[in-house]
Amino acid sequence: MPTPSIAQLQRAIAISEQIETLKAELKSVLSGGQSTEGVSTGNGKEASAEPKAKSRRTMSASARARIAAAQKLRWAKSKGEVAETTSEVKSAKKGPKAEKKKRTMSPEARARIVAAQKKRWAAFKKAKK
Secondary structure (H helix, E strand, C coil), X not given: CCCCXXXXXXXXXXXXXXXXXXXXXXXXXXXXXXXXXXXXXXXXXEECCCCCCCCCCCCCHHHHXXXXXXXXHHHHHHHCCHHHHHHHHHHHHXXXXXXXXXXXXXXXXXXXXXXXXXXXXXXXXXXXX
């Protein structure tokens, strides 16, 4: 085995120091402490101990009203009092935007789908025999 050069030994020492600092950082993270201040990350930057502030998301008043009304409806359904609370849900859904009209399928389109499905089932049953 050839003898390592001085440059290789210095690089090996630097790597082992990085490993030790990362082990210490991992240990502090797993133990719940935050002793990462001033720890070199190996790329010329230092890790900071300050956690990033998370921005809290806000909910609009109409969204809260819809959620509340839906929860009241769920409770009413479980208690058997559905008729009274459905109007609350409908009124909560009506906001500044108009409700979209539901799409309907034409009778011709439905007939085509039914015919195609019957054809598929017939082919399946025939292949099964």
